[in-house]
Amino acid sequence: MREGNIRKVLKPRIPNVTDLNIRSANFLAMNQLLLLGSGVFSVKGKGPGGSTPLLAFQWDAVEDRLSGKVGAVGGEGGFGPILYFPFIGYLVLYKASNFDLWHPRSGRMGRLTIPDLTQTPNVFTFSPDGHWLLLAQITMSSTPDPVVVQAKQHRFVDTLRGHEGTVLNISFSRDSSKVVTACEDGKLRIFSAPDWKLLHTLTGHHGPVHWAEFSPDGKWLVSAGEDKTARMWSVEDGKLQQTMEDSKDPLLTVSFSPDGEFFAASSERAVLLWKRIVGGQ
Secondary structure (H helix, E strand, O other): OEOOEEEEEEOOOEOOEEEEEEEEEEEEEOOEEEEEEEEEEEEOOOEEEEEOOEEEEEEEOOOOEEEEEEEEEOOOOOOOOEEEEOOOOEEEEEEOOEEEEEOOOOOOEEEEEOOOOOOOEEEEEEOOOOOEEEEEEEOOOOOOOOEEEEOOOOEEEEEOOOOOOOEEEEEEOOOOOEEEEEEOOOEEEEEEOOOOOEEEEEEOOOOOEEEEEEOOOOOEEEEEEOOOOEEEEEOOOOOEEEEEOOOOOOOOEEEEOOOOOEEEEEOOOOEEEEEOOOOOO
16 A cells, blocks of 8 residues: 655645634646635724635645635525535525525526425435435434435435434436445445445544545545544545545545546645556556
8 A cells, every 4th residue: 555645735724814714625727626624703903803604716736825705605594515516516505495696707696496305415416417416414314324315206215224423415416327425323334326335335434434535436435533633535445545644633625636647635724735656657
């Protein structure tokens, strides 16, 4: 097993904002990241002010600097989780049975309504082909297993079974044929779609796994954990390929670059970039 080759540690900062807490980091382009985070307003001459809303901003990974404007997301309040999905290119906000979609690069907007969804799902994901919506951590639910929604029909159709703890993240492969769940029980589970059968259970993290994502070609999987490691796995056989131990803090999210050669993992204070090394290549 080879260690990953860390390329850079980014320290995002925003003018007039202190205590910036990074929520997620995703590639928009090879050298461009979309970051979500929040912090405290800093008033010149007066010190810290109030807390910011969730902020969305682009970060140049080469020059380690802010690129473009900083925007506030969901400032009117009342929203559940606000997540960015790189394969469909949309930031998604949930509120009262509605999923509102916003494309940060073009400004396009849309909405998906699920009438039977009466409680907030704290974790959700869309399939790249737009056919499926998976929901987890639904308020008042008695099971940790995610549920499957057929988007076109706006209805519940199945469940991803077998989880032994709270599901913290769900991601589809780019061709929508597989799903991975990252779980509080320290395991990752790969399911096939659309029959929703369990293919592999991956073990290796020590503590909760916060995030997992497939490579663009669907051959690899990278995960981020409370144990401060990012790990690379083979999707075909579920075997661990690399362990990256460069972070000083728990890793919360992870994302592949568009060509699959690099990936970025975020903690609350930093974004770490690695080059993928598999099989010694």
